Amino acid sequence: MLVAGLTGGIGSGKSTFCAAFSRLGVPVIDADVIYHHLTQPYSIANLLVEQQFGSQSLLNDGKLNKDWLRQIIFDDDCKKKQVEAIFHPLILDEIKSQISQLESNYIYCILAVPLLFEFSDFLNLSDYTIVIDCSExxxxxxxxxxxxxxxxxxxxxxxxxxxRNERNRLADLVICNEEGFDSIDDKVSQLHKFLLEKS
Known part of the structure; x- marks a missing residue:
């Protein structure tokens, strides 16, 4: 099974492209969705974050205080690496598990990872990389x-x-999503045919 890694900057339209692939029956493994599941109230990941950063990292209902966490990540690169060290192994394990479950039944799948090129562990799972691109x-x-x-x-x-330039340089394929979302289904349909042939 070919694993097509899909990425792009914030606001590029990754989620909309993933939804279009899903409508075609293509399995999508989404790191953001996995992260959301990992941060449910009183999850192991949340407890690890609380151990690392204290009670302010969780809300009263046991959910991750994502606004607070986002702020400390942007303000302190060391804390950002600490958060990544908690979540990335958990996300990676789940991605590998999902790929294993799919590989005997599908020709290809989409692996959507916002930081695909930043982390070799995620990139190494991809056989082909696609960037969804638009202007800043x-x-x-x-x-x-x-x-x-x-x-x-x-x-x-x-x-x-x-x-943006570095992400596009590293990609096997760059898809422009500048004009809006109306043309996405057509673009994904063309991508679908291409990936089926490549598989």
Whole structure:
């Protein structure tokens, strides 16, 4: 089974592309979805975060205090690495488990990882890499519209990620998603045919 790693900057449209693949019956392994499951109330991951950072890292209902955690990650690279050391092994194990369950029944799957190129453990699971790309101005506008974050907050998130040029340089294939979401189904349909042939 071919594993197509899919990534892109915040606001690029990764989730919308993944949904389009799902509608075609293609299995999608999404690191963000796995992270969401790992951070359910009183999960092992949450308890590990609390041990590392104290009670302020959790909300009263046992959920991860994601706003607080996001802030400390952006302000302190050392703490960012500590958080990654907790979550990445757990996410990696779940991804490997899901790939193992799929490989005898599917020709290919999509592995969606925001930090695909930043971490070799995730990249090494991919046989082919796809970047969903758009301009920084489009990223900022989309994220502000959907999240309510300020322009400065979104810029800070973008600056904390790998640069657009570097991400595109590393990809096997770059898909432009500048014009909006209306054309995504057509693009995914073409990608689907391509990946079936490549598989």
């Amino acid at each position: 101005a489009t990223q900022v506008a989309r994220v502000m519209q959907r999240s309510g974050l300020s322009h400065e907050q979104v810029k800070k998130i973008i600056q904390a990620q790998m640069s």
